[in-house]
Amino acid sequence: MSFSGQVVTSRTNPRLKQLRAAFQGQARLSSGLIAVEGEHMVEEALKSGQALKTVFLSERMELPAYVPASVEVVSVASDVFASIAETRTPQGIAALLVPPAHSVEKMLEGPGEALILIAVGLQDPGNLGTLIRSAEAFGATGVLTTPGTVSPWNQKAMRASAGSVFRLPVAVATPDAMETLEQQGIKLLAAMKDDAVAIGEADLTVGSAILIGNEGAGLNEDWLRLADQRVTIPCPGWVESLNAAVAGSILLYEASRQRGART
Structure with missing residues (x-):
């Protein structure tokens, strides 16, 4: 020493x-x-x-x-x-x-179907860190962040992840990474607040990547066009929308629930 x-x-x-x-x-x-x-x-x-x-x-x-x-x-x-x-x-x-280096290919390895969360333009480091923590908790195989999203190595993001950022593969959603997901048949699901299929009716047992948009603007048209399906979380209460971290966590839980029920 x-x-x-x-x-x-x-x-x-x-x-x-x-x-x-x-x-x-x-x-x-x-x-x-x-x-x-x-x-x-x-x-x-x-x-x-x-x-x-x-x-x-x-x-x-x-x-x-x-x-x-x-x-x-x-x-x-x-x-x-x-x-x-x-x-x-x-x-x-x-x-x-030294920050760990991961790739989308690593997220596609393993015996089960891939489950990836894609953070699109998230600005709040607490939201990103919470999503990384939830992704690990619900068995996701990795997290991708788009350019413009806060760094997962932001101090608040790391603390919010409670260490998950060190264990779960996290990488940048480059064009090559997105092309790899398409080539591997990964289903892209865009989280929406309305005009979408209720999440319980979507099949999350197949290889899936869940798109979570910016806290204020949501997902832009470019990302929506990439999506294979638009999904929403039914909310009977008088709430306009859910926090990005809460919404992403619920969607990850639903994927975990469906996969657990299948086995």
Whole structure:
């Protein structure tokens, strides 16, 4: 373990600048690394097999026993650590790690039918993180995010996923990825608030990809034209529409329910 014991007090320290860039989502300045903060997130990353590059500790924080001996450790003055941390009450530990690389092909592997959630233009990191967590909970094989969707490595998105982002394949919905879904016969279902088939009447036991649109605008015409079927969640109450994360979670649950009933 590389740990000199010296406390970094300069905010312009190269390692701290790299951590700050990672928190801000600046991939070039962070050398492609992502940042996680807090004991839970650091431990979840390790449990999920992620490769930690550097661990940053507030000077009053003891090094957790679960941190591998091969990881570089940087001790940081408390006020400097607080100035970089993303949370209001930092726990005194953060880490830089290599983000896992996944592909749509990985989501199509396995003995069962694929179940993929496609986040189209979602802006709220809490919504995306919740959807990733629900996708793992209900047996989805992966999540695709379109350009314009908030990064799954956004700090709020990672916290909302409760570690699922480290375990479930998440990749970008590139044109090639969408072409692969079409070639493999994956059924695209567009989530709508009306003028669609009730979700209980749609067959989700086949290979499926559920499209969840932007929180305000929903799915645009380009995505609707790609869809094989439009589905909706019947709501008897006086609610105009459901939150994107809630709607996506219900649709994922219905897919899980149908598949469970079939076996």
